[in-house]
Amino acid sequence: MAYEAGFWLRALVGVTLAAGLHAQPCPTALRVAFLDKALPPMLHGEGPRFPDPPGEFVRWTREALTRVNCPAELVRVPQRRLISDTAVDVNQITLFLAHTPERAQQLAFPLREDGQLDTRLALGESQLALYVREDRRHQVAWDGRRLSPEGMKVGIVGGGVEEPLARAAGWTLDLALSHAGSITKLRRGQVDVAVLPTMSFNPQSLAEPPALVALQPMFAPVYFFAPVSPALQQRHPEWVRRFWRALCEVARGDRSVPSCH
DSSP: OHHHHHHHHHHHHHHHHHHHHHHOOSSSOEEEESSSSSBBTTTTSSSSSSOOOOOHHHHHHHHHHHHOOOEEEEEEHHHHHHHHHHHHHHEEEEEEEOOHHHHTTTBBBBOOOSBBOGGGGSEEEEEEEEEEGGGGGOEEEESSEESTTOOOEEEEETTTTHHHHHTTTOEEEEEEEEEHHHHHHHHTTSSSSEEEEEEOOOHHHHHSOOOOOESSSSSSEEEEOOBHHHHHHHHHHHHHHHHHHHHHHHHHHHHHHHSSO
């Protein structure tokens, strides 16, 4: 009996030590930032407060934090601060940002072992498309490289994933504060074309008069993530990976296999 008791005691100690070696403590003073503009149904309300219900982005985040058993403060900030505040570790995580090479110089995105972007951990994916009013479709030509006639005004979101690509194309740009603002300008005829993620629309919203159509081919693929501050990535790399995986699994739901790994 004494031998058996000693055996199980040693086994218990071994399991406890092993668990301790794999324990990943929660980062302290963890802040997660969201845009202060509405993106229904993913994010509801305007300004610094979260309404009830707050939207899918917040639900995903809360569930992922529960899965990794860590608390965090959730905040809402203007578009211009989403990246800059996280880059300097004022906020440690930002929801929901598309990856661009420029953003990857300031924030930490999921990477594979070879250093390439790990799209398996993307929370969503979309395409950037050039949208026009259906009643003006015949006035615009797009072959995937050249947009004509020259001199058309192209609407984009300032600081959005589309801005560096649109600037590189050499177009005459009109900057909006949000995708909703860019869509409004397009419908009013204040811009001739708007560059927007396809996930900004559903069939019903596209059909609302004046109806909008996407030009083919698509402009560029877009992958969305929850990038973190470089400081958090350096301090807690294993925890960050675990959080990204949990968030991805919540966001993708039944589609998480074989993704998110």
